[in-house]
Amino acid sequence: MFARIIAAVMKREKAMSLKGKLVRFFLMLGISLLLPITVDARLITENPNSPGFPSDPAFAGSLVIALDHTLPAKCGDQSFTMTVGGVQFLFRSSTDLFNGVYSSCFPLGAPLGQGTALSSNGRVVININPAVSAFGIIAAGAECLNQATFTGSLGTELGTGASFDPATPTFLGAADIGGISTVALSDTCTSGSGRWTQIRFVPAGGVPPAQADVALNKTPSASAIGGVAPLGYSLGVANFGPDTAKDVVAADLLPPGVTVDGTSAGATLSPPPPLPASTVTWALGDLARGGTDRLALMLAAPPFETFSCEDTLLNIAAVGTSTTDPNLRNNVAFTVTPFDKASRANVPEICDNFQDDNCNGLVDCNDPACTTMCNPVFAPAPGVGPGGGGGTGGDPGSCMNLHGESFPAPCCDPFNVGAQLDPLCRAFDPNFKESDPSTNAFGYGYAQAGQAITYTIHYENIGTADAHDVSILDPLHPSLDETTLAINNGGVYDPGPRVIVWHDPLALPPQVPRSVSFSVNINSNAQPGTRVRNRGTVVCQRMSGDESALTPVEGETCQQGFRFCLQRERRNRESASVRTS
Numbered sequence: 001m002f003a004r005i006i007a008a009v010m011k012r013e014k015a016m017s018l019k020g021k022l023v024r025f026f027l028m029l030g031i032s033l034l035l036p037i038t039v040d041a042r043l044i045t046e047n048p049n050s051p052g053f054p055s056d057p058a059f060a061g062s063l064v065i066a067l068d069h070t071l072p073a074k075c076g077d078q079s080f081t082m083t084v085g086g087v088q089f090l091f092r093s094s095t096d097l098f099n100g101v102y103s104s105c106f107p108l109g110a111p112l113g114q115g116t117a118l119s120s121n122g123r124v125v126i127n128i129n130p131a132v133s134a135f136g137i138i139a140a141g142a143e144c145l146n147q148a149t150f151t152g153s154l155g156t157e158l159g160t161g162a163s164f165d166p167a168t169p170t171f172l173g174a175a176d177i178g179g180i181s182t183v184a185l186s187d188t189c190t191s192g193s194g195r196w197t198q199i200r201f202v203p204a205g206g207v208p209p210a211q212a213d214v215a216l217n218k219t220p221s222a223s224a225i226g227g228v229a230p231l232g233y234s235l236g237v238a239n240f241g242p243d244t245a246k247d248v249v250a251a252d253l254l255p256p257g258v259t260v261d262g263t264s265a266g267a268t269l270s271p272p273p274p275l276p277a278s279t280v281t282w283a284l285g286d287l288a289r290g291g292t293d294r295l296a297l298m299l300a301a302p303p304f305e306t307f308s309c310e311d312t313l314l315n316i317a318a319v320g321t322s323t324t325d326p327n328l329r330n331n332v333a334f335t336v337t338p339f340d341k342a343s344r345a346n347v348p349e350i351c352d353n354f355q356d357d358n359c360n361g362l363v364d365c366n367d368p369a370c371t372t373m374c375n376p377v378f379a380p381a382p383g384v385g386p387g388g389g390g391g392t393g394g395d396p397g398s399c400m401n402l403h404g405e406s407f408p409a410p411c412c413d414p415f416n417v418g419a420q421l422d423p424l425c426r427a428f429d430p431n432f433k434e435s436d437p438s439t440n441a442f443g444y445g446y447a448q449a450g451q452a453i454t455y456t457i458h459y460e461n462i463g464t465a466d467a468h469d470v471s472i473l474d475p476l477h478p479s480l481d482e483t484t485l486a487i488n489n490g491g492v493y494d495p496g497p498r499v500i501v502w503h504d505p506l507a508l509p510p511q512v513p514r515s516v517s518f519s520v521n522i523n524s525n526a527q528p529g530t531r532v533r534n535r536g537t538v539v540c541q542r543m544s545g546d547e548s549a550l551t552p553v554e555g556e557t558c559q560q561g562f563r564f565c566l567q568r569e570r571r572n573r574e575s576a577s578v579r580t581s
Contacts, residue, residue, distance in 0.1 A: 043150075043157040044173035048138050054200060058134040058175035061207040063243070065089070065199040067118035069111070070241075070290040076108030084242045085208050087201065090127040091118070094184075118196040124185045131181040134202040136173025141166030144189035146196070151184075152177030160188065166195065179204055212245035214238070214287065215330035216319040218252075225313075226343030227304035230261065233297045233335070237319050241289030247322040248284040250295060253539070255313040257302030264296040287321075309344065309359035310478045310530070313337045314499070316539060328469035329503065332539060336475050336497035366527055431459045433536050447532070450524040452484070456517040457536040461508045467540040470504040472516055474536040484521040491516060508540070 044056050054062065063085045073080040079092035117140065118124065128135070131153065139146030139161035146161030152174065159172035174180060187194045214237065221232035233252065239245045254260070260269060260277050266284075269277040284293055301307055316334045325331065341359035349357045349369040356363045364370055436454040439445035447453060457474065461467045472491075476482060476498040485493055491502040502516045522532060 041152075041155045041157060041177045042175050043159050044136060044171070044175060045159060046171040046173075048169050048171045048198070054136070054171065054173075056173070056175070059136060059173065059200055059202060062134065062136075062200040062202050063207060065201075065242075066289070067197050067199060069114055071112065071118075073112060075110045075112065085201075085203055085211075087132060087203055088129045089199075090129075092125055092127070094123045094125050118185075119193055126183040126185070128181050128183070128201075130204060131179025132201045133179065133204050134173065134175040134200075135180045135183055136171055136200045137183070137185070137196055138169050138171050138198040140169040140195045140197045142187045142189075142194040144187050146170070146172070146194040147186045147188050148172045149184040149186075150174035150177065150180055151182040152180045154178030161194075169197070171200075173200070210243035210246075210323050211241075211326050212243050212287075212289070212321055212323040213240040213327045213330070214245050214248060214319050214321050214325055215240060215327075216250065216317055216333045218315075218317050218333045218335055220315070220335045220337055222337065222340075224338050224340035225301050226340045227301055227307055229301050229340070229343070231258075231299045231301055231313070231337060233299070233315065233317075235295040235297065235317055235333075237284065237287070237293040237295065239287040239289055239291050239321075243323060244289060245287045245291075245321040245323050245325075248287045248293075248319065249281060249321070250284060250293075250319045251279055251281045251317065252297055253316045253318070253537075254278055254280065254299070255302075255315050257306050258313070259300040260297070261300050262296075262298040264294070267295075267297075304344070305355075307339060309339055309341055309356050309361075311339050311533065312475055312478075312498075314473065314475045314535070314537065316473065316537060318539060331469075332471055334473060334497075334499070336499055338478070361527060363527055363530070431457075431538050433457050433534075435534070447522055449522055449526040449530075452519055452521045453480075453532075453534075454517060454519040455534055455536070456515050457538070458513060458515045459508075459538045460513045461510050461540070463510055466507040466509050468507050470508050470538065470540045472502040472504075472536060472538050474500045474518070474534065476500070476520065477532050477534055479523050479526050479530050479532045480534070481521045481523050485518060486520070487518040489516040491518060 042058070044054075044058065046054055046056065048054075065082070065084055071080065072082050073091070079090065081088060081090050083089070135150060137148055139148070142161060142164050145164055148159045150157045150159070150173075155177040157174040157177055159174070161170040161172065185194060185196060216238075217236045219234045221234075222229075225231050235250060235252065237248065237250055239248075254277060260280065263269075263280055264282070266282050268281045268283070270279045270281060271277065280297060282295055287293065301313065307313070314334060314336055316332065318332045320331060339359075344357065344359040347358045349362075349364070349367045351364050351370045354364065356367070358367070358369065360367065360369075362368075434456050435445070436456075437445055437447055437451075455474070457472055459470065459472065461470075476485075478498075482493070482495065482498060485500075487493060487500055489502060490505075491500045493500050500518060504514065508514065522530075526532075
């Protein structure tokens with residue numbers, strides 16, 4: 001019997017038309033597509049105050065957004081956008097309340113105040129682009145109960161806060177529902193108000209490296225100072241996020257000749273006393289997003305013999321972090337403080353000392369105040385070389401090493417053991433400055449009033465890893481005419497402090513020399529004997545590669561390229577001086 005039935009079915013199958021077979025095929029396919037797709041979707045709830053939070057592995061290494069006054073919003077905003085870890089979040093109030101996303105924030109248009117939290121008075125929707133693999137938010141109290149709806153590409157999860165009491169918050173999260181692109185926040189009451197304090201999320205491609213934009217500003221205590229006068233600096237460090245900045249270090253690169261009279265707590269002087277310091281460093285530890293720190297430094301200016309009428313003090317400070325910093329341009333701050341000429345108004349002019357003692361612009365015999373016998377002023381520089389440049393003579397009080405470098409007088413004393421520890425006395429540096437007309441090895445030469453001078457600053461990375469965001473700063477001497485400036489290599493002139501700044505846009509590999517240059521005229525009314533000093537400073541902020549393998553500087557193993565560059569900067573100040581004749 002069964003054999004006959006089977007034979008009949010097979011016979012009918014053979015007789016079925018092609019059209020019938022296709023209909024049956026698509027019917028079977030359609031039925032198979034109607035079967036449900038299983039998803040291991042999870043609603044995650046935790047106590048954010050418990051140890052080890054968050055404990056769910058879906059949130060391992062998650063990025064954090066604090067829903068407080070640091071958000072880019074104001075009272076009454078109906079929406080605002082922010083980007084963290086490459087993910088854009090659009091917050092918007094879907095109920096169009098007059099006071100916007102922050103229901104308890106007044107007056108409208110005012111900045112968010114301390115203690116402010118995101119409020120879902122009615123309903124707040126967060127659109128996420130690109131979608132994330134895990135998303136969670138801390139519910140911190142509501143009129144009834146907080147409620148969050150997570151919408152992913154493979155499913156939706158609804159979570160409700162365990163309590164309306166702000167003292168017992170609940171973390172509501174979702175994972176394994178595909179890419180989460182929308183989260184709706186509300187209260188279980190129809191028009192209730194929920195309070196939310198923190199978001200945690202994991203990007204679809206995994207957690208990217210942390211980033212922290214640290215910045216520095218500095219303010220001097222005086223606009224001009226005299227010799228040996230006190231000069232204070234206030235330094236402000238800030239972290240603009242989005243993440244915590246790890247191992248933050250701030251450093252002040254002292255102008256030559258100054259003396260450190262005091263610092264804020266935690267400062268380290270390098271080299272250490274009794275040697276004169278060239279760098280002051282603060283190890284600030286970790287700095288949270290939105291965090292700030294204030295530092296202070298008190299100096300004494302150099303004596304008049306080395307810091308006189310037309311001189312300026314260029315003071316540079318920098319901040320760095322071991323966390324990736326996406327914006328290095330705000331890591332360096334500088335101030336330029338000129339000599340206070342009024343402080344010398346009542347000082348008599350001394351003849352034959354090659355200085356403008358009373359800062360009236362006239363030197364020695366050229367000053368009517370000089371009533372004693374004196375010889376015509378001349379520059380105590382070496383003999384004149386080709387093109388008005390310097391010859392090969394020496395400069396009193398200095399000495400030269402085998403590389404042709406000039407050093408201060410203490411370095412010349414073979415019995416001064418302490419001087420041998422000073423990097424100024426022992427390190428050969430490929431960073432140097434040259435001028436046309438040329439100067440001798442000590443940086444001295446001659447030029448005429450109104451004559452054009454071309455300065456070229458050479459710099460090179462002598463480390464073992466690439467240097468990034470190298471900056472070159474060059475303040476103009478008051479006797480140089482800024483209206484005649486011709487700046488090469490993309491430098492920008494700031495007329496306020498009279499400083500030219502270059503930012504090298506490319507990474508600087510080891511042993512690859514580079515240079516920048518500019519030309520400028522000496523003032524046409526410059527008096528004979530005027531000394532025109534020009535000093536450039538090279539600063540780098542970050543190095544990549546095996547930074548721990550860098551050559552130790554000043555007897556200290558450098559674990560961060562940032563510190564390495566700062567310590568080397570003291571040797572990278574190169575100057576060239578000319579005297580008018």
